Amino acid sequence: MxxxxxxxxxxxxxxxxxxxxxxxxxxxxxxxxxxxxxxxxxxxxxxxxxxxxxxxxxxxxxxxxxxxxxxxxxxxxxxxxxxxxxxxxxxxxxxxxxxxxxxxxxxxxxxxxxxxxxxxxxxxxxxxxxxxxxxxxxxxxxxxxxxxxxxxxxxxxxxxxxxxxxxxxxxxxxxxxxxxxxxxxxxxxxxxxxxxxxxxxxAWNALTLETQRPTAPTADRPWTVAALEAGLATSIVPDRAVIRLASAAGKDPLVALRKRLERRPLDPGCRAAFSLTPEGAGASLTITVQGKAAHGGVNLEGGRNALVALARLLDGELPPGGADDLLAFARQAGGDLYGTGLGLTEPDPLWGRCAVNVATLKPEAGGGLKLTLNIRATPKRYGPALEAHLRQVVSAFAAARKTAFSFGGFFGDTPxxxxxxxxxxxxxxxxxxxxxxxxxxxxxxxxxxxxxxxxxxxxxxxxxxxxxxxxxxxxxxxxxxxxxxxxxxxxxxxxxxxxxxxxxxxxxx
Ligand SMILES: [Zn+2]
Known part of the structure; x- marks a missing residue:
């Protein structure tokens, strides 16, 4: 009072x-x-x-x-x-x-x-x-x-x-x-x-991770990632994420996968559609997750992130490769909207926490994949200090998975x-x-x-x-x-x- x-x-x-x-x-x-x-x-x-x-x-x-x-x-x-x-x-x-x-x-x-x-x-x-x-x-x-x-x-x-x-x-x-x-x-x-x-x-920042690592199908996960794309722009919560998995071992493994995925809970406010198509000798399963777009800085809470939802849906279901690595990072960074998964945990008394939007995942020329995150930072940590911190987080993450990313982005803005x-x-x-x-x-x-x-x-x-x-x-x-x-x-x-x-x-x- x-x-x-x-x-x-x-x-x-x-x-x-x-x-x-x-x-x-x-x-x-x-x-x-x-x-x-x-x-x-x-x-x-x-x-x-x-x-x-x-x-x-x-x-x-x-x-x-x-x-x-x-x-x-x-x-x-x-x-x-x-x-x-x-x-x-x-x-x-x-x-x-x-x-x-x-x-x-x-x-x-x-x-x-x-x-x-x-x-x-x-x-x-x-x-x-x-x-x-x-x-x-x-x-x-x-x-x-x-x-x-x-x-x-x-x-x-x-x-x-x-x-x-x-x-x-x-x-x-x-x-x-x-x-x-x-x-x-x-x-x-x-x-x-x-x-x-x-x-x-x-402060507006973008963190980008790129990978060229191909997907290597395994005996229990005999599919590759034929396509993966999510999001429209760095400042928008992605409302759509699509992955196409191609099987070299015929349709049956994908039918079983679809059954498993359909039983999994999806993030609230998101829905998934599955479409299975025979394709030459193989078959492919396309999974489309629909969320809700919103302004990544001003209305992050109003969005429903389709990319993070897809990443959670596929947890443990992709064979090793760059796509799995990036989706795993999306899961970690998208654990909440405030950067906990990136180690950005200290609140500022006036400004509160950071805002983190796992924004886009797009194919790169030459067969690579690029994940982009938008980070709105408080005076607690921004610019070169934020970049150095994120480099550490990313290299620790990559080391734990025995993989590597090219690190990039934009860290030139100040609050x-x-x-x-x-x-x-x-x-x-x-x-x-x-x-x-x-x-x-x-x-x-x-x-x-x-x-x-x-x-x-x-x-x-x-x-x-x-x-x-x-x-x-x-x-x-x-x-x-x-x-x-x-x-x-x-x-x-x-x-x-x-x-x-x-x-x-x-x-x-
Ligand atoms: Zn405006």
């Missing part, structure tokens, strides 16, 4: 601080702009802006340019980033810039959606489609909140600049390239995570931390509370955002706490009610930060 009081009292004080008169802006949004939210979001979802689709990107750019100009904003094409400006009331000269960052590209999709992923479907009070939450919803919310401010807001001391990036979900070079030729905004809010405000972002008592965090919490009536605790996120790349930036919204984040998931969707609630939070925040006196030293207490 004492804990609760000490958390509540300061927040009530912040909320009581005088704010800009924002009621007319909120009313204007509700009356004039809210009706445009769903149609605009549906339209922008129809551009399949996955990595590599240059045409979708160009078409979407034209669409945003036209929309932003129609709303009365100034648009500038800055290469990989687009700028949409609502200048300060007295003009842009000398006025500070408040940045709002979103990305216009999206994660890839697979064929397990219940609706076409790029149709912008509206159903049961929700907008569905790839990008609905991550990050096209926030893009439209920002444009409409800026419009509300332009038409009904107080005078602006700052220019509000919406920056739309283009490769956040893939190569993630857009902001770094932008900064080579452009000044960063004086302060930026990254609208690509959770409310009320994100005070910590874990991003903010002082929960900083001026900016307190102001954002108060804005959020005034707009929603909710008191929520600042968040730690497993997902990295542009806040790691843009100076003076912090992730602020636009997903509300208490619901699993659907970005990167199949049937990605956002409640329409939350789109409007989020727009109201943003209106309150823009009125506070862009219309009032600019915050001095925002990241200091």
């Amino acid at each position: 004492r804990m609760l009081l000490s958390l509540m009292i300061p927040s009530l004080l912040w909320a009581a601080q005088p704010a800009q008169p924002t009621r007319p802006v909120h009313d204007h949004y509700d009356r004039r702009l809210a009706p445009r939210m769903v149609p605009l979001l549906s339209e922008v979802i129809r551009f399949p802006t996955v990595a590599g689709n240059a045409k979708a990107w160009a078409d979407q750019k034209t669409w945003i340019q036209k929309l932003a100009k129609g709303l009365g904003f100034e648009v500038r094409d800055a290469g990989k980033v687009m700028e949409v400006d609502l200048p300060a009331t007295g003009g842009r000269d000398g006025a500070p810039v408040l940045g709002l960052l979103v990305h216009g590209d999206v994660q890839p999709v697979d064929d397990h959606w219940s609706i076409p992923p790029f149709s912008g479907t509206v159903k049961d009070g929700r907008v569905l489609g790839r990008g609905a939450a991550d990050d096209k919803g926030p893009m439209i919310q920002a444009l409409l909140a800026m419009k509300a401010l332009k038409e009904a807001g107080p005078t602006r001391a700052s220019t509000i600049r919406l920056l739309v990036g283009s490769d956040e979900e893939s190569t993630n070079t857009d902001i770094t390239d932008y900064l080579k030729a452009n000044r960063p905004p004086d302060l930026s809010l990254v609208l690509d995570s959770a409310f009320p405000v994100v005070v910590g972002e874990k 991003l931390a903010f002082d929960p008592q900083s001026r900016l965090v307190k102001r954002l919490m108060a804005d959020y509370e005034r707009a929603t009536g909710r008191v929520d605790q600042p968040a730690i996120s497993g997902g990295g955002t542009y806040a790691k790349r843009m100076p003076h930036a912090i992730a602020f919204g636009m997903w509300f706490p208490g619901r699993p984040y659907p970005g990167h998931d199949v049937d990605e969707q956002v409640p329409i009610e939350d789109l409007h609630r989020g727009a109201h939070v943003l209106i309150e925040t823009l009125a506070d930060l862009a219309c009032g006196e600019p915050l001095k030293e925002p990241f200091r207490p």
Whole structure:
């Protein structure tokens, strides 16, 4: 109780601080702009802006340019980033810039959606489609909140600049390239995570293990691994894992294997399908495990990992070889979602544990196999220290199995931390509370955002706490009610930060 009081009292004080008169802006949004939210979001979802689709990107750019100009904003094409400006009331000269960052590209999709992923479907009070939450919803919310401010807001001391990036979900070079030729905004809010405000972002790492070791059938397991593949991308919980076993000893051993496997319990939330086909002199058994995709950093608990489930199903059933080695490692690393199997056990008092997603297993050129794990690390251990630790874990594992892997991956990211008592965090919490009536605790996120790349930036919204984040998931969707609630939070925040006196030293207490 004492804990609760000490958390509540300061927040009530912040909320009581005088704010800009924002009621007319909120009313204007509700009356004039809210009706445009769903149609605009549906339209922008129809551009399949996955990595590599240059045409979708160009078409979407034209669409945003036209929309932003129609709303009365100034648009500038800055290469990989687009700028949409609502200048300060007295003009842009000398006025500070408040940045709002979103990305216009999206994660890839697979064929397990219940609706076409790029149709912008509206159903049961929700907008569905790839990008609905991550990050096209926030893009439209920002444009409409800026419009509300332009038409009904107080005078602006700052220019509000919406920056739309283009490769956040893939190569993630857009902001770094932008900064080579452009000044960063004086302060930026990254609208690509959770409310009320994100005070910590874990470090993104990938661990890869490769093997060329062929499968050597044995007398009691007379089959080889003809194919093995799982997962879509490193930041997605794999919802599908497929293995094909080929027998040189005819069909009977595979029939017996299928019978054994069908009796084994499968991980909760997963299901398996078996298909046995005669194939020339031999026969083959294909096992497909279906799980549930989810964002590997933000909603790991919401996923059901098909790759780990397949690895557990096949425990003890594969003959020696690289496939068995990698699935054994997947079992160990996927024992829980927090890295226990990798020896990452110490919790951080504020940040908690790591998040580990056994993400993909794919064939390599030349007949090899590659397993990729995504590790979201806390300040306890990241970077070279994490890499060195994992090298040890992997070599001990390989030695115990009398095998070897090529070790690789990416360990170049660092956690991003903010002082929960900083001026900016307190102001954002108060804005959020005034707009929603909710008191929520600042968040730690497993997902990295542009806040790691843009100076003076912090992730602020636009997903509300208490619901699993659907970005990167199949049937990605956002409640329409939350789109409007989020727009109201943003209106309150823009009125506070862009219309009032600019915050001095925002990241200091
Ligand atoms: Zn995103």
